[in-house]
Amino acid sequence: MESPIAHVVILPFPAQGHIKPMLILAELLTQLAAFKITFLNNEHNHRRIDKSAASRRRINFISIPDGLPPDHPRTGSSVIDLFFTISTASGPYLKNLIASMSQPPTCIICDGIMSFAIDLAAELGIPAITFRTYSATCTWTYFHLQKLIQNGEIPVLEGNEDMDKQISCIPGLENIMRRRDLPHICRLEPENKVLQFYITQTSKMTKASALILNTFEELESPIISHLKSIFPTIYTIGPLHTALKHNTIDTTNGPYNSFSLIKTDKSGLEWLDSQKPNSVLYVSFGSVISLSREQLMEFWYGLVNSGKLFLWAIRPDLVWDENESGQAPEELKMGTRERGRIVGWVAQEEVLAHNAVGGFLTHSGWNSTLESISFGKPMICWPRIADQQVNSMCVSEMWKVGFDMKEICDRSTVEKLVRDLMEGRAEEIVKSTDEIARLAQGSVRDGGSSNRNIKKLIQDIKLLHSTNGASRRST
Structure with missing residues (x-):
């Protein structure tokens, strides 16, 4: 029998700044729509994350391998090592995990730099939505990394460059962005594997059915419009922490859940x-x-x-x-x-x-x-x-x-x-x-732009659930 609620698998990149907004999204989907959530972490973060909050009773936390040894710190600059191990280590495990689930996922929401999950979802016939945990402006900039290379803007070599020279090849930022404002990876040589990782991941994001951004229309509307040339469906649902506070039903843990992997000092x-x-x-x-x-x-x-x-x-x-x-x-x-x-x-x-x-x-x-x-x-x-x-x-x-x-x-x-x-x-x-x-505060209130987009995301997932259920019953 088809489950009456949708099941969403959420896969963040295993770092604090990525896990936090995606976990807040998971909370919103449980509180506003009562969706079943499977939230995937590497074992290192699975041990550290607070799984005790009562409002997370519909969130099932599961650990997956990341390809690094247990004693690897996975913090600071060493986080980069995960770029080159996690897809190989997690991909086969994730495929088997999904195949063994009693309720197949309605969709997978994956981090924008975990794009191997988009290919896996396509293979399994599951819709995939990409969540880029950057701003719309930075996401748009990353889509122009290859063009920056072709135009000779990369690498930016501090001390050897006019760092205030304006960048002209990114629509919407022609009279604003300077060389010094480019992402730090633009200081790397074009063949550098970290730069190439981001170029590849950004390109693969386009295979997803939609894009989620933790921003709000009033803040980045012109750049969001540019991104719609790549993603016809974009859910701008931020600021997520403010949206959660506004929509919190279960206040057991107060309005400020820190979603932190690090113990806090009060x-x-x-x-x-x-x-x-x-x-x-x-x-x-x-x-x-x-x-x-x-x-x-x-x-x-x-x-x-x-x-x-x-x-x-x-x-x-x-x-x-x-x-x-x-x-x-x-x-x-x-x-x-x-x-x-x-x-x-x-x-x-x-x-x-x-x-x-x-x-x-x-x-x-x-x-x-x-x-x-x-x-x-x-x-x-x-x-x-x-x-x-x-x-x-x-x-x-x-x-x-x-x-x-x-x-x-x-x-x-x-x-x-x-x-x-x-x-x-x-x-x-x-x-x-x-x-x-x-x-920002108005965007998450009833009728605000982000509030409308959260509701649209929920309705679209419900539609996927009903459509997928009908499709499975007919086969």
């Missing part, structure tokens, strides 16, 4: 409670990038010298040369005791939602950028890898919600930008931040 929230509104700069460089001791010191001096309050989340592996770290200078310790707080990994949404936080010094990962936008917090951007260069360009040049200090890491610049941001000297940034936050 002490910073207690400290924020004692601070004045908009007085604290929140600082975090995300779950992947690392800093040298020299970079750490420049940021630390800049923060202390700014005279502003700051809450700095430092994960255990943030500094890559810890064996040379030595003792922090006494002046930094004293300045931090007076005006700052250094904590471990935090529940970022809860921190950004706090009224004491007035700005965000960030690595410009897309989850962090979108969370900051939705909570109305202006940004100082210091991008390093992946999509971060593109995001920081959007923040400063397209949306006017922050400063971009790309490729700069000195204490005087940090000090100046922190003061400018926290003292509200850039009126345009303050105005734009408030307006875009209003649009």
Whole structure:
């Protein structure tokens, strides 16, 4: 007998920034449509993820192999190793897993860099939807990597190039994007296997029946229109964390599920409670990038010298040369005791939602950028890898919600930008931040653009379920 509910298999790339939005989507599909979800992680993350939330009772977490030895760290720059092992290791296992399921999947929603699943779905006769966890602007940029190579724009060699030269071959970004704004992989030679991996994965995404993006139409409408030349069906359903809060039915675990693979430190929230509104700069460089001791010191001096309050989340592996770290200078310790707080990994949404936080010094990962936008917090951007260069360009040049200090890491610049941001000297940034936050919140409310798209995604999956069921009954 055909099941009355749809069954969706969700396959993220096994990294924090990819798992989080796809797990939030899984939550939404269970809460709004009561779909059955099979959520696949590699064993490393399967052990770390919180599977206890009551609202996840319809989510079945299953581990799959990733081709790396158990002692491989799978964090920081070593995540790249997964690019070249996971499809070979996971593909055959996933095929057998799906074949053994008591209820065949209605569809597979796979990460945009897990495109082997699209080929597998086609082989099994299952519809596949691709979920790119980047912004629409960065996704559009990745579709032009081959063209950038053909035009001689890649590789971008810092020190040997006019980094402010504008890129002219990406429609919609002709008068905005500079060489320095291209993704970090554009610093690689064209034959580099990492660059080629992204070119191949991006191309394979086009075989999917639709594209999901964690963004909202009001933020990236012109670029979304360009993407529709590749994907006639696009579901822009973000900001996902805001959509979940708005649509949460089961509030057992409160409105701010962190969806974190790293244990969170709550002490910073207690400290924020004692601070004045908009007085604290929140600082975090995300779950992947690392800093040298020299970079750490420049940021630390800049923060202390700014005279502003700051809450700095430092994960255990943030500094890559810890064996040379030595003792922090006494002046930094004293300045931090007076005006700052250094904590471990935090529940970022809860921190950004706090009224004491007035700005965000960030690595410009897309989850962090979108969370900051939705909570109305202006940004100082210091991008390093992946999509971060593109995001920081959007923040400063397209949306006017922050400063971009790309490729700069000195204490005087940090000090100046922190003061400018926290003292509200850039009126345009303050105005734009408030307006875009209003649009972000409105997009997920009833009748908003993202709310409509989530409902459309659900209805389309239900249609697939009924169509597939009818097809199976007739064969």
